[in-house]
Amino acid sequence: MKKTLLIVYHTRGVKTTQLAEAVARGAATESGVRVDLRRCADTGPEDVLNADALVLGTPENFGYMSGMMKDFLERIFYECEGRIAGRPWALLVSAGQDGAGAVASVERIVMGLRLKKVSEPILALKEVTPEVLEKCEELGAALAAGLALGVY
Numbered sequence: 001m002k003k004t005l006l007i008v009y010h011t012r013g014v015k016t017t018q019l020a021e022a023v024a025r026g027a028a029t030e031s032g033v034r035v036d037l038r039r040c041a042d043t044g045p046e047d048v049l050n051a052d053a054l055v056l057g058t059p060e061n062f063g064y065m066s067g068m069m070k071d072f073l074e075r076i077f078y079e080c081e082g083r084i085a086g087r088p089w090a091l092l093v094s095a096g097q098d099g100a101g102a103v104a105s106v107e108r109i110v111m112g113l114r115l116k117k118v119s120e121p122i123l124a125l126k127e128v129t130p131e132v133l134e135k136c137e138e139l140g141a142a143l144a145a146g147l148a149l150g151v152y
């Protein structure tokens, strides 16, 4: 059975979508992996339990993750706690300044799920540059290759 990379994101703008889509694009180069790109509102605990790797994407709002990302994490946390430990994950953040509040808030919660962080957060600060999109594509490709090879 194909392994699944789940990319879950929220935005009321466009930049976080661009980051998430770039990860999906990179992962699509690996035909042996299913890439599931979804909005937070459309994603529940079963989706996370069925995923072999997780990428989260959020803008920084008021020094924190977006409200919808927090809602998603609140809905999945207790059903997934203790059941997905060790699976790889990574974070995408779009922010006007340094994105540190969004990064810290997501990492603190995900720490409780005991996932394995496989990349430093990818940050799009003020704009989504070609370099940032390339990093996202590389992340997607690396995660997909790792899943296909059974590294994860």
Ligand SMILES: Cc1cc2nc3c(=O)[nH]c(=O)nc-3n(C[C@H](O)[C@H](O)[C@H](O)COP(=O)(O)O)c2cc1C
Pocket (backbone or CB within 6 Å): 010, 011, 012, 013, 014, 015, 016, 017, 058, 059, 060, 061, 062, 063, 064, 094, 095, 096, 097, 098, 099, 124, 126
């Ligand atoms: C309600 C709101 C709150 C925001 N708060 C912050 C903030 O605390 N720090 C920051 O760096 N940017 C903040 N921003 C700017 C967004 O993080 C930034 O524009 C981001 O790139 C938007 O990404 P998006 O296009 O995916 O929505 C805020 C934007 C909105 C709409």
